[in-house]
Amino acid sequence: MPPKSSLRRPRRAATAARSCASVAWAALAGAALSCAALACAPAPAVAPSQAPAPLRSLRIADVDLDGEPRTVSSAEAILDLDDARYAFEHAYAGLDGRPPAPSPLALARAEAALRGRAAWRPGELARLLRDVFAAPDGHLAFGHGGRAPLRLTAAPAAAPALAPAAPAACAGRGADARTEAPPRPLDPPRRPGPPVELTQSRDGVPVLAIRTFSAAAAPALAALPALAAELRRAPAFVVDLRGNAGGNYLFAERFALALTDAPLCALDEREVISVAAAEGRANSARRRLARGDVPPEARPRFVEHLAALERVAGALRGRAADRAAAAPRVDLTTRGAVVRGRAAGPLEGRAVFLVDRGCASACEMLLALVRQIPGVLVVGQNTRGGMSVGELALFRLPRSGVTLSLGTRAYRDPLGDFVELRGFEPDVRLDGADVVEGAAALALRGAPSGARRRGARTSCAPR
Structure with missing residues (x-):
């Protein structure tokens, strides 16, 4: 696990921070993550018990954003597994109370499974990684781009409304075995029409x-x-x-x-601040631009947001280089503020x-x-x-071209009635x-x- 610390923003700052969401990451890239600007405490000093692993770059080159995946050797697949672990440990917000990455035992079993075959096709590797990193998270997904793109949701098949049609091969065995969930039949397509x-x-x-x-x-x-x-x-x-x-x-x-003019409880938030999280979010934004998913009238604002993410990643990476150590992951927590409605009356x-x-x-x-x-x-x-988990980051494993999409920000329903996947x-x-x-x-x-x-x-x- 990378060094990890947790900051808590006071409730009074939550609304202002959300209102400045498009520039908050840029502000956080200052000498002390600019916490004073957000009324939060500066990052506490981290004294890891061992030297941190070298900082990796997870930025996707523009030519590879939707590039063709390829079949890899078992040795290459194991290296991609380790890059996936790194992305989860450094960027995935995850659900409260759950570690961001699988246990060392689960990863060791996955590595053993990868060693058992000489070669792994992209779809096979994506399914194995999906099974290893599965979590009750409606956004978490694995797959790949190219001429025949693939997207696999990573929610466990046992979740309500996601019962599998048939078991599929997986990395674990016994209690750790997972089955493959089919596409959700109840998920309707987006309806046509203006926004x-x-x-x-x-x-x-x-x-x-x-x-x-x-x-x-x-x-x-x-x-x-x-x-x-x-x-x-x-x-x-x-x-x-x-x-x-x-x-x-x-x-x-x-x-x-x-x-309404009534007071409403905003959602609790927990955001991951790290080089990997910033790079992953920038990857996601650049792919949307490359695919033409952003209309011309929204493009200037979107490009500005992307530039802010790129600046944050560069600034955090520079701080790590100055210290000759990997930049720590920081989880910035915002308690849901009491926000009064802006209408003239009830x-x-x-x-x-x-x-x-x-x-x-x-x-x-x-x-x-x-x-x-x-x-x-x-x-x-x-x-x-x-x-429960949003603000998606995109990563592409460099050898196979398998992609993973994970959330860098976690949310909590004020009334407690929401259940992920249900x-x-x-x-x-x-x-x-x-x-x-x-x-x-x-x-x-x-x-x-x-x-x-x-x-x-x-x-x-x-x-």
């Missing part, structure tokens, strides 16, 4: 569809607070979040705060949020906030269950071909007592 769209139901109920929170849709998402003010004037409204796979949490938070209309298995990440973070507003009703299906459960289940009209009818009918009771227990007292 934000305001329409009406047949009965005249306003229906606001928010299809993404991606920074690439920033111009459209910037209008959400104004749309929230418009919805507040209606006696009932629906917010359709089906298929919203997430994006930038700030857009979700601003929308929630524009709906939410008086009846609000229904329509969700399905496509609602994930920042979409689920929005639910974590609005479920605290008295009377808000959540209807539809369970959400995806991919909120997601949020709706107050009312809706399915069928006309769920929007069903949600509108529920909005006109009013919130059930269960939703009122949930809103009444949103205490933001210090925990």
